Amino acid sequence: xxxxxxxxxxFVRQRxxxxxxxxxxxxxxxxxxxxxxxxxxxxxLYLQLHAYMLRVAVPxxxxxxxxxxxxxxxxxxxxxxxxxxxxxxxxxxxxxxxPDVPDxxxxxxxxxxxxxxTSGNCIRNVTADQWSGAAADxxxxxxxxxxxxxxxxxxxxxxxxxxxxxxxxxxxxxxxxAAIAYHDIGLRLKKNGSDEIGFEVLVGGGMGRTPMIAARIxxxxxxxxxxxxLEAIMRVYNLHGRRDNKYKARxxxxxxxxxxxxxxxxxxxxxxxxxxxxxxxxxxxxERIAAxxxxxxxxxxxxxxxxxMQHEEEDAAFAQWVERNVAAHKQRGYAIVNVSLxxxxxxxxxASSDQMRAVxxxxxxxxxxxxxxxxEQNLVLPHVRKQDLYRLWQELKKHxxxxxxxxxxxxxxxxxxxxxxxxxxxxxxxxxxxxxxRLGDIARQREIGDLKIKISGCINACGHHHAGHIGILGLEKxxxxxxxxxxxxxGDERASVGEIIGPxxxxxxxxxxxxxxxxxxxxxxxxxxxxxEAYRRVGPDPFKEAVYAAH
Amino acid sequence: MxxxxxxxxxxxxxxxxxxxxxxPEQGDVIVALERFLxxxxxxxxxxxxxxxxxxxxxxxxxxxxxxxxxxxxxLDFPAFTDGRAYSQARQLRTKQGYTGxxxxxxxxxxxxxxxxxxxxxxxFEVAADQSLDVWNKAANSxxxxxxxxxxxxxxxxxxxxxxxxxxxxxxxALAVEQSLPI
Numbered sequence: 001x002x003x004x005x006x007x008x009x010x011f012v013r014q015r016x017x018x019x020x021x022x023x024x025x026x027x028x029x030x031x032x033x034x035x036x037x038x039x040x041x042x043x044x045l046y047l048q049l050h051a052y053m054l055r056v057a058v059p060x061x062x063x064x065x066x067x068x069x070x071x072x073x074x075x076x077x078x079x080x081x082x083x084x085x086x087x088x089x090x091x092x093x094x095x096x097x098x099p100d101v102p103d104x105x106x107x108x109x110x111x112x113x114x115x116x117x118t119s120g121n122c123i124r125n126v127t128a129d130q131w132s133g134a135a136a137d138x139x140x141x142x143x144x145x146x147x148x149x150x151x152x153x154x155x156x157x158x159x160x161x162x163x164x165x166x167x168x169x170x171x172x173x174x175x176x177x178a179a180i181a182y183h184d185i186g187l188r189l190k191k192n193g194s195d196e197i198g199f200e201v202l203v204g205g206g207m208g209r210t211p212m213i214a215a216r217i218x219x220x221x222x223x224x225x226x227x228x229x230l231e232a233i234m235r236v237y238n239l240h241g242r243r244d245n246k247y248k249a250r251x252x253x254x255x256x257x258x259x260x261x262x263x264x265x266x267x268x269x270x271x272x273x274x275x276x277x278x279x280x281x282x283x284x285x286x287e288r289i290a291a292x293x294x295x296x297x298x299x300x301x302x303x304x305x306x307x308x309m310q311h312e313e314e315d316a317a318f319a320q321w322v323e324r325n326v327a328a329h330k331q332r333g334y335a336i337v338n339v340s341l342x343x344x345x346x347x348x349x350x351a352s353s354d355q356m357r358a359v360x361x362x363x364x365x366x367x368x369x370x371x372x373x374x375x376e377q378n379l380v381l382p383h384v385r386k387q388d389l390y391r392l393w394q395e396l397k398k399h400x401x402x403x404x405x406x407x408x409x410x411x412x413x414x415x416x417x418x419x420x421x422x423x424x425x426x427x428x429x430x431x432x433x434x435x436x437x438r439l440g441d442i443a444r445q446r447e448i449g450d451l452k453i454k455i456s457g458c459i460n461a462c463g464h465h466h467a468g469h470i471g472i473l474g475l476e477k478x479x480x481x482x483x484x485x486x487x488x489x490x491g492d493e494r495a496s497v498g499e500i501i502g503p504x505x506x507x508x509x510x511x512x513x514x515x516x517x518x519x520x521x522x523x524x525x526x527x528x529x530x531x532x533e534a535y536r537r538v539g540p541d542p543f544k545e546a547v548y549a550a551h
Numbered sequence: 552m553x554x555x556x557x558x559x560x561x562x563x564x565x566x567x568x569x570x571x572x573x574x575p576e577q578g579d580v581i582v583a584l585e586r587f588l589x590x591x592x593x594x595x596x597x598x599x600x601x602x603x604x605x606x607x608x609x610x611x612x613x614x615x616x617x618x619x620x621x622x623x624x625x626l627d628f629p630a631f632t633d634g635r636a637y638s639q640a641r642q643l644r645t646k647q648g649y650t651g652x653x654x655x656x657x658x659x660x661x662x663x664x665x666x667x668x669x670x671x672x673x674x675f676e677v678a679a680d681q682s683l684d685v686w687n688k689a690a691n692s693x694x695x696x697x698x699x700x701x702x703x704x705x706x707x708x709x710x711x712x713x714x715x716x717x718x719x720x721x722x723x724a725l726a727v728e729q730s731l732p733i
């Protein structure tokens with residue numbers, strides 16, 4: 001993992017002092033709320049329905065045990081004993097008090113964390129494949145570049161007042177677990193014809209009211225040119241992105257209105273004007289960062305652990321958990337463990353301070369002190385010896401963290417919705433809980449198989465409903481919440497936008513509709529095809545017929 | 552509107568010329584870009600200095616050929632959240648090599664002082680309610696910057712590294728106090 005040097009430490013501390021001064025000026029009345037608003041948003045502080053909300057950056061979703069314990073401490077001291085992990089791999093606290101926020105930031109700085117640019121019209125926390133550095137299918141670990149971008153984007157003098165927020169995601173694998181095609185910029189490390197590794201560059205993806213899949217503007221960019229090329233993209237966007245209408249201000253609209261070809265040529269032209277060596281980090285700086293992400297001290301193990309295999313044979317519940325929650329590791333004898341934050345009927349992404357401390361302890365004992373946050377609102381212990389899996393599973397069970405439902409129907413993404421959010425038009429969490437309870441029987445979930453249900457409480461789509469195999473969008477009409485259903489969305493390497501199937505449903509009937517869709521799929525699937533495979537084969541009609549005939 | 556240069560309130564010798572006002576022979580005047588381009592021949596015969604105000608939708612390349620005729624370029628912030636002029640300033644200072652006064656006008660907020668200096672502005676028309684103290688505090692609140700190749704007083708890591716080796720501060724929360732003289 002990356003560790004701060006004196007430069008990073010000083011930078012973050014000075015940013016805290018700067019923000020403390022801004023908070024003091026707001027509290028004293030020297031700053032109006034209008035003036036304070038963009039300043040607090042630059043530091044992740046929102047004013048929500050009931051209170052301020054502080055969003056803390058988890059850069060590219062990577063944490064160590066000390067950091068997770070600090071998050072638990074903050075949850076206890078400044079919040080109500082829990083935190084909410086988000087679809088951008090961050091954590092949100094829903095109940096901090098404004099004068100406490102600078103102190104919270106100081107506590108975060110103690111463990112090399114911050115809330116810089118977790119909101120505002122700037123470059124947001126860079127997200128990455130949660131299995132980076134562990135995944136068996138990775139070309140190269142993308143985290144050194146994510147860290148490079150974290151640094152480069154922090155208080156960027158030119159790109160801190162963009163037309164709209166800006167999100168970058170990066171992966172080093174063929175399988176896309178970071179939803180890069182749904183980001184303003186998506187980056188994928190890949191090899192060119194000469195076996196050199198560089199970046200495929202996608203621009204203009206996004207959710208919101210105008211969902212779009214990103215266009216590829218460079219098939220292969222030499223790795224060392226990354227920051228200079230990003231500068232070109234950002235400058236074209238900063239100068240030409242629309243500012244007349246905030247709903248049309250994201251870069252996806254600029255790419256769409258210009259056309260991908262014209263946009264690309266503007267970026268390439270700007271790129272020729274940039275004095276790249278002046279902007280790019282020196283080679284030794286890239287090496288300095290990369291050294292922190294060298295593989296940890298893995299034990300030299302046999303691939304198979306007889307102990308593990310015996311437990312898998314003897315304990316069916318353990319075997320089911322392994323099947324759903326454990327993934328292949330690049331290191332022999334190790335495995336990646338996904339820790340579900342989706343108990344049946346629970347709030348997606350919420351973790352109590354006790355759970356955070358338990359995960360911290362287990363990371364220290366069994367995962368080489370590493371934890372990841374996923375954009376699907378779960379946690380990952382990335383480096384677990386197979387021989388330790390059974391023990392880990394037993395420990396996780398004690399803290400209600402062993403649900404064997406990764407990728408199943410109850411592994412639902414949901415935004416905070418009207419229970420917290422000032423922008424929401426409908427509740428998300430209760431709908432998620434209702435569906436989770438309805439489909440929660442583990443045998444039934446396993447029978448249904450891979451299924452991504454994603455719920456947003458407004459058109460801004462923080463719950464990624466466009467990318468849901470089943471997407472649910474909560475809206476409001478004449479004081480009544482209602483829910484639109486989309487089918488066929490996907491956020492992976494075959495990214496697609498879900499299509500609306502017809503009129504919406506009330507909060508009382510939407511779960512029935514989801515169940516009908518699921519049952520329809522189970523009835524029509526062939527040869528073990530998954531929900532999304534079946535949908536791609538048959539299209540929306542059988543589902544529409546079933547849903548609207550029944551209701 | 553007070554004018555700030557080099558961290559101090561400065562006399563403003565420049566007069567913004569209305570489009571229909573006659574072009575004076577003497578004195579420092581700021582004209583709109585269109586007028587500047589239309590009357591470039593007369594402007595060149597003036598004894599006073601000339602500057603232009605350009606809107607934030609204009610591509611700075613439009614004035615590339617005239618940079619030698621210009622002593623001031625004023626870039627506009629219609630709202631402090633509208634950041635286009637940062638990129639215009641950056642383009643003028645880097646690729647185009649403009650070295651005259653670059654003035655920020657419009658809705659300029661003290662808290663943006665650091666960024667404005669970094670992209671190359673060196674004069675600022677600020678609202679009367681923005682005190683010089685707040686401005687200077689904001690301008691100097693960050694001693695460090697991650698971005699290479701920008702201006703301002705902030706030190707980048709490689710510059711700091713060249714001056715002296717940086718300590719690894721893992722598990723050392725007191726590093727700020729130890730590193731104040733940067």
